[in-house]
Amino acid sequence: MREGSAHPLLRLLGGTTVAAILGFLILPAFVVTLAAFNGKAILSFPPETWSWRWFIKAIAYQDFQAGLHNGLIVTGWASSIALVVGAAFALALDRYRFRLKRTLELVLLSPLVIPHFTIGLGFLILAAQLGFARGYAVIVACHIVLVLPFVLRSVYISLRNLDPSLELAAASLGAPPHRVLTSITLPLLVPGLVSGWLFAAILSFNEFTASLFVTAQRTQTLPVAMYNYVREFADPSMAAISVIYIAGTAMLLIFANAFLGLGKVLNVEHSR
């Protein structure tokens, strides 16, 4: 909340700046939507004719269908495994003190700063040396490493916001530790777990750079299929699928914001 004393001119200036920045953020999505409904194969603004044909073409395109299918398999496994592993690590990091704790934290968060091409190439070479084919297992393993920091952060923050006296109360009423975990801790963590899973799923579904290295033609995920499409063709089908993508993601995020409170999950607001 701004102070009432702020100069009106200053507020106007600030408002305009923020609006301009938001415009910059939305501009590509807006332009792509225009391009997707363009009736012709050649870009022109504003479009002379309007049509849905690129949407139909994009949905019917084999590689996009396969990419969606592969992407869902990879995302489902990777984000679910990452959730279990991440939640366990978050619990351990929050509750216990042990040697190398700091190191463990750094190792777990390191995929945030390690270039994705390094991770992708590393997994590719690792798989080749161990004699794995470029199958789903390698992609899933790669994605788990990539999304783990986000799950960890999300669960860790909701653990921090948890009132420890609730657990103490349960324990003092005679609940054994595992009962406390299943009937108090986990239910209270549900928002953090759900948002952690959601973040992991969205990120894994969209992951491109590392996926490019570890996927093969048969296992390519949607972003990889889209990348190949952009390199080969120039028609607005890509714009159409981008629009579907943007709409789907925005809807998921609005849903997440309404039900989970994104601000709290991202640690940008507090329930003070």
Add this chain to the structure above:
Amino acid sequence: MQYSVRAYVPGSLDPGGFTLDNFTALTKPLYARVFLDTIWICFLTAFFALIVGYPLAYALVRARHVALKSAILVITITPLFLGEVVRTYSWIVVLGNNGFLNTMLLKSGLIDAPVQFMFTRFGVVTALVHVTLPIMVIMLAAALSHIDRDYERAAASLGAGPIRAFVTVTLPLSTPGIIAGVTTAFAWTFSAFATPQLIGGGQVNMVANLVYQLGFASFNFPFAASLSVAGLVLAFAVLALMRAAATPFERIGAQ
């Protein structure tokens, strides 16, 4: 898990015997230039993302209406989840010679011929700023929301104008967020691949593109691996340097 990868990359250097030749080859002018270019692009991107991201983060934290706040939040972080390919493609549509921006400029009579945005550093940096902006805003907003507003009120009650209060109180207190944001933006840009590949189109090369070319065009995996290790080391070195350079600022923020 991560250590295995990291330990493995150098280990894979020697399908044909251990050699340091790959690392010596890195110092060739061609590769050295790509490295310097990459660092420069990362720096520019992080800088502009900070300039653009700060007002947005400020508005996000200080917005009065819940609806406005949610709108800003969703608009800001949606791009984060779109993936590099969709966003880069969108920028191609915006920046291309028949693209949105050129058409608009031509129609408004500001220019007579399309301006070349694609395949230029300007185009790549613009798209990369767009890619890194959400994470920058999240980091800045997290720091800004932790600042106790009483400090600003104290400054105001002591007669500081809003601008003075911001520069002397809020800005220094948000330094940890600025450092975290710039560092992350730098690291993310460093690992960007699709943006320089598609918008740079071979004219603007970054380390990621070089690694991919070497790996999949010439199948020189050992060299690609040593390149990505070098990239990793370089990224960490620059980040460490940034941390070191920023420590005095952090101290100001802590006081």
